[in-house]
Amino acid sequence: MHVPDGFLDVSTSVATGAVAVAGVSLALRGARRELDDRAAPMAGLTAAFVFATQMLNFPVGAGTSGHLLGGALAAVLVGPWTAVLCLSVVLLVQSLLFADGGITALGTNITLMGLVGVVVGWLVFRGLQRLLPKRVGLVPAIAAVAAFVSVPVTALAFVGLYAVGGQAPVPLDTLAVAMLGWHSVIGVGEAAITGLVVGSVVSVRPDLVHGARRVLAARTLEVRTAPESAPARVDGAA
Incomplete structure (x- = not known):
């Protein structure tokens, strides 16, 4: 899914860069409502996990690569605004230090994986x-379904960008079949990983999972009162 330099024309890259800047700016404001003393460490762990899984790449075609995205996983664990920031930081580090995704295509990659996926x-x-x-x-099962859906939709968004400003000598239909086919398979793996990770955290500390907080808050506290004891009988003397 990482888009290399020169894969899209300048105007499309500039446009997606502007969208990425706007999205990250909004996320910086929104994350203030999500981050607290409990969520901040979880955000760091989530970013590290997504970074590690995204480093496992395999080629799809014309210089593009396929891998786990992690957008839905991050959104469920730490909230959508914080997830956008986590994915943006991961993509920035990968682009600058590991040449995974082009520098001029950084806005495109953030738009696709950091915004659309999340x-x-x-x-x-x-x-x-x-x-x-x-x-x-x-919560884990719902997160798994969300993760599965997010992957091919993100791939489809990439195909849409290529249809607008693609520069590689690859037919659009060929690229669409390759991207949707591979990322449908990737979606199954992402769903499994997302469900397992979210399930592991929920089983131990459900209060740390952003997607579970509303469910926890909606719980009704049932106060069970002990049945009233029968009054003691006092036998009086005849």
Whole structure:
């Protein structure tokens, strides 16, 4: 999914760069409502995990690569605004230090993986969460479905950008089939990993999972009172 330099024309790269700047600026403001003493360490761990999984790349075609995205996972764990920041930092480090994704294409990569992937994953997660019963045990499964959906949608967004400003000598239909085909398979793996990671955290500390907080807050505290004891009988003397 990392887009290299020169894959899209200048105007498209500039446009996606502007979208990325706007998205990160909004995320900086929104993350203030999500980050606290508990969420800040989780954000660092999430960014590190996404960074590690994204380093496992395999070629898809014409200089592009496929790998796990992590947008839905980050959104469920630390919230959508913080997830955008986590993915942006990961993509910036990968571009500057590991040449994974072009520097001029950094805005494109942030737009695709840091914005589209996160937003789609979070919207699917919240939509399913509203439709399904409010149970903490369902959070990992819902997160897995959201992760699966986010991957091919992000790939489709990339194909759309290529249709607008693609510069590589690759037919659009060939690229679309390759991207959607591979990333549908990747989506299955991402769903499994997302479900396992979220499930592991939920089983130990559900309060640390941003996507589980509304479910926890909606719980009704049932106070069970002990049945009243029967009054003691006092036998009087005849």
